[in-house]
Amino acid sequence: MAQSTVDAWDRIISLATLGLGRHSSAIEDLLPDAAVKLPDGTREQWMLRCAAATLLTRLAGRRSVAAAVTLPARAVAIPGQTSPEQTIADAALRRLARLSAEGPKELIGEWFACARKSGKVLPPQWIPPIFETLTPRMRFEYAPVFGDRIHWLASQDARWTIEGLAKEYGEDNWLTGSAQERIAMLRRMRESDPNRGRTWLETTWSTDPPELREAFVQALKMGLSSADEAFLEKALDDKRRGVRLAAAENLARLPDSALVQRSLTRLQPLFAFDPRQSGMLAWASSRKLRIELPAALDKAALRDGMEPKAPADRKIGERSFWLMQMLSIPPLREWLRRFNCSAAELLEAAGRTDYAQEVFGALCAACVRHPDTEWIAALSAAWRARAKDQDRGAAPGIAALLAELPAAARDAQLQVEIAALRSQGSIDVSMQLLTCSDHAWSSATTALAFDALLAQIRESSGAHAALMRSQLESWGRHVEVASAGPAVHRALEKIGPESPWRSAVERLLELVEFRIDMHKELLT
């Protein structure tokens, strides 16, 4: 476009912005190169006509310059790939859009898990809007769902890179990656080759910034083994508190670690169970659990992660607090070995001490760190007894004990607990326990859950019922999809239209049907 046109337009704009009233000079002088001859009319009209002519010239006269063509490299099919990637159906995509907009957000992970299982991919034009709604972690976990086009996009712009997804990553990537990428890489490596992951960590440890070191040590929880002990022990001396705490936590979870041994040594004089009597005396006297409070926390104890000050909201003496921290570290079967007793015996004896409540809490914490079947059974029996006394902590307490178990064991144990709670009549606690159990339930667990639900509805009364109804929706995310559909329908048949449970169960049905539809859309 001729520069003069641009200039003319700019000149007119500046004149017009200030206003012609400011200019007393003759109009010919204002725009000497004006294309429009001065017709009849005022200065203002003339100015506007000039503007019109200039505008039209500008618009009509625009001619872009041809240039060297710089096209991006085209996305190519992967060599060796015989069939094009199958794309996910439209209905499923719209469902995902709905989930992203209104939730429940927890189902997005399930949507992607189904998608990944189906082997189908997002149609390429859906990648940009969807990618932006996912966290870097989810993008990494569900990378296959993005198909091959994501790699081409990443080659166009780094924002489409999935962090941690280098096909074969090695020490180079570890050294040069961003913080997020390296954390993702470490986690990934700890899943397949934990020792290699830890070795990477060791190579850059001295130069990594504190926040990153903290995140790395936390990541060592995955694939934790005694091979990591030497490194973690050194990390107990780190400058950054978060690193020390994370290292201590990891070491506490290693049953044979030096840290655990040190805790046991510390506890030796403080936590003792009377020796087992033999013969007649065994029946006459009950064994006593003797508890002494530690006099002080020495440097070694602080180094092992002991916290000197109790949190303000916890009503506990300082020295008791120290003892309970120590007690929550060693694996519980160690006590059975040392004291030649069963878990139930020890628990019962603990209940007769002055510190019954606190010891119980410490033992539960230890059980979470070192899951053990005998102890889980004993501790949950204790929780069940408390449930009968309306202890609100029973359901979350039992759920916490199960949470660290591997998936199948967790589900199986859950069934045991539900049955036990029901047989003692604590049906509302069993419902609460189900609500606290946020893992994917098996069909057996699902059946038990609905059984409990129907029983609860029959006996429904009082305050608990209202709370339960509001939590019923969260069940919908955990029930096993295949069996839940008919189960909810059966439940609805048994619930009259007037029941206060009706709307909650209908919402549950909606959620279950949503998941059923989602599975159908993605997996058929």
Place this chain on the structure above:
Amino acid sequence: MEWSRERIEQLAPDAASSKAGLGLAKPAGWRTLGRSDQVIWGECQGSGANPYQVRVALADAGYRCTCPSRKQPCKHTLALLYLYAGGASFPNGAPPAFVEEWLANRAKRADAKATRESQPSAPVDPEAQARRQDKRESRIVLGLEQLQAWMSDIMTQGLANARTQPPTYWAQMASRLVDAQAPGLANRVRDMATAVHSEARWSDRMLGALARMQLLLDAYRSIESLPAPLAAEVRSLVGWTQKQEELLAQPGIQDHWQVIGRRRISEDTLRVQSTWLQGAASHRLALVLDFAVERQAFSSALMLGQVYAAEAVFFPGARPYRALLKNPVPMTGHSLQLTRAVDVAGLESGLATALAENPWLERWPAVVGPVTAAAIGDRWVLQDHQGRHLPMARSLQHGWSLAALTGGDSVNVFGEWDGFEFEPITVQYNAMLYSLEQIEAMTVLAKAV
């Protein structure tokens, strides 16, 4: 044509209705469901005592529900359609009374309409009409003089000064023009009020609007000496409109009209639906505008990606673009093609030619291609095979969607060019049309059905 979920969603007045309809699309909630050849019906148990009776004619999507909802089509109608599209069981049978009544009424209305249209309209008293037109003409002339004075005043005081004026400054001039029976000019003044307060390039936009207005005033004053199409355009821009019945009575262009673009915009309570068509044989581009107030449904049911055999009647003007479709009949088995694609040089010279015929043209529809989407800095452009760039609208966030879709391949794109930016509406790739759609909270390039 098949009833698919996407078709029902296009029929819905908004996303909330569509969702509510889905929620009701469970057989358990319907007391009756049935169908005959042409109609489906059902009775939906609502919150009231009596169930709502819904009927839908399958061929032309005519519907009626007895619920009091102001949003049409209501969620019960949508639910019935979702059930049908989802394969629920609709037992064949004789329609119950409420369906028969509705069908009978529809037939009666169709007959009455046909009779009305075939009859000559009431004779217009030519003298009275001429008097009315003269009166309007003199009002307009007066309004123009007031407008000219007002515009000259802006030029004297300056655009910067105009920017500080209160909203009444613009509203008063606009209402004077409405009184002068020049609604087209009134709309332009209202648009100026928005332009002057915009952030980007406000003085360019303002001066451009004033310049075009001046051109319009000058043109109207000498309208007798203008060629007929240009005169028609000027009259239309000032605000003289033609009755739709008169327009429909005129002959149009018979063709297979392909729906190559569709967009809905809400401005306050007015919703505007723009449907772009391209004639398969004539390659003409046409725009059909529908208006709906608040929650009404749009009257036109043209579907994106469909082809209709119809006659298109164009509104009078210098470069006829806006049109009405007479009796559109959907064609099956025809695939859609964006044709007559131009490269950037072609677009630029095309705009020049168009402006010569109609200087007030602000948006020029065209098919450009083959082009590739490329990001230059923070802007997206379409690059043709000569290496010329077409900047895309700055508000474009879906450049990446386009790039992802095509993977660097070149495509044909239909959109509107305003001389500075190109606004893409539809993309053709691998024989499929893709259009930017709002799905829940995402903007996605969705395939047209």
